[in-house]
Amino acid sequence: MTDIIPVRSGEELDIERVHTFLLKNLPEIPSSLPLSIRQFGTGASNLTYELKIGKWEAVLRKPPLGPVAPKAHDMKREYLILKTLHPMFPIAPKPYILSEDLSIVGSHFFIMERKHGVLVDTEFPPNIKESKELGKQLSEQMVNTLVQLHELPYKGTVLEELSNPKGFMERQVFGWIKRYERSKTEEIKEADYITNWLVKNIPQSNASTIIHYDFKFNNTLYTSDLDGLTGLFDWEMSTVGDPLADVGAALSYWCQADDPDLLKNGLGEPPITVREGFFTRKQFIESYAKKSGRDVSQIHYYLTFAYFKLAVICQQIYFRYHKGQTTDPRFKYFHLYVKTLIQHATAVSQEPNKVR
CATH class of the missing domain: 3.30.200.20 (Phosphorylase Kinase; domain 1)
Known part of the structure; x- marks a missing residue:
């Protein structure tokens, strides 16, 4: 921001x-x-x-x-x-x-409120010296923030009224499939496979917490020395639901150096997480599991779903561009990124033991 x-x-x-x-x-x-x-x-x-x-x-x-x-x-x-x-x-x-x-x-x-701070997105601020240690530090801070959020109480608050944790993943899967169908502008051959796979493999949720559901670096602001967060934004999709869905959503934005180029460059410049020292997705998962105490054995499902969900979000944005409801040039090629995300979701679904 x-x-x-x-x-x-x-x-x-x-x-x-x-x-x-x-x-x-x-x-x-x-x-x-x-x-x-x-x-x-x-x-x-x-x-x-x-x-x-x-x-x-x-x-x-x-x-x-x-x-x-x-x-x-x-x-x-x-x-x-x-x-x-x-x-x-x-x-x-x-x-x-x-x-x-x-x-x-x-x-x-x-x-x-207008919050101030440093945006860490695709580059480090010019006054900051890049290092492996800094990449690890920022990765740990992101994991810690997610763990802290998932520990907040929600019972007795308006969040309990605005949310319905029971059946959360079922509603998410069927809801995002419907959104995709409503906003579709072309046929993608892998789409039928991945939507069927998601429906057939919905895991049983064993916990409900407050989730942000759009957790990524460019929704945060940091202190000038990058020692801590000053703001976390875009709470539109926040709810009470499965915390592993939140982890999956965060990981869908968390690119790493050995990812396919189209995945890293789909929204422009590669995110900062491809730099040396930042966690891999596997390291992020391991750190979250250790600090939260949660079972992450089915994380490949949540990551697969997150890639599909991100594809649908981008498809909805591209749909508005395609229909002339916005002329923002950033959205002109979003349909190509949608295809990449659906193809990547398909690959992740077929390799449950290879989340990197």
Whole structure:
């Protein structure tokens, strides 16, 4: 969330309406100063904007343009999740206010705390010296954060009302298959195999925890010396469910040096995890198992599903581009990455003992 750009064409907000809303609902804002709006350039799903009035600053988060998948991009749900999580997990941003008034930005939206820090995505910051030790340190921090999240209590909170842990993986598998069918723009020969395999091999979930479900480096901010996290973002898919599904989702973004080029380069530059010293996926799994005490013997299923789920997310984004609902050039070749992910999911499903 440090990649700040001018607002992209077609994604502008009505600055006067936003300004009026802020002054009416957040009394701490100085009324005599103008509002400036810029956009966070990272992220390919929800739209996120930096708001500044004098020294006051915040973040506005809203759904993408055009029709969205059912139950997706639910701003009220994400707002309530953050409201519950922030007091016990401070790296989750503090939400300020939710608006369901469509006349302001054309959709529901919420305003939240603006966190600052260093984004570690495809490169190290220029002031940081790359090393094997640093790669290991960052890997450990990511594992530790996931373990800590999975230890948080959820019973008696709004998360219990917003979630239904029973039958979680069944709903996930069938739900994401339906999303794929609704957003499909071409036939991929491996898709039938992998959807059938996922349905036939659903594991029994033995635990339920709070999960982030989109856990990756470019959803985090770090301190300037990379010694700890200052923020964890994009809680849209967070719920109470199988923690191994969260681990699988994290690993689907965790590329390593010996991965196929199309997997590493599918969304642009390879992620930082391909650098020397970073955990392999196997090392990540082993570290998580040791620190959490959980049985990870079926992790190949969760990783297979995670690759398919990521393929569907990218397919939904490409569908909007294909239909002209967005003109963002980043999405032009997403369909190629979708095919790569489905093919890779197929390969992982066929090698249960070879998660590297």
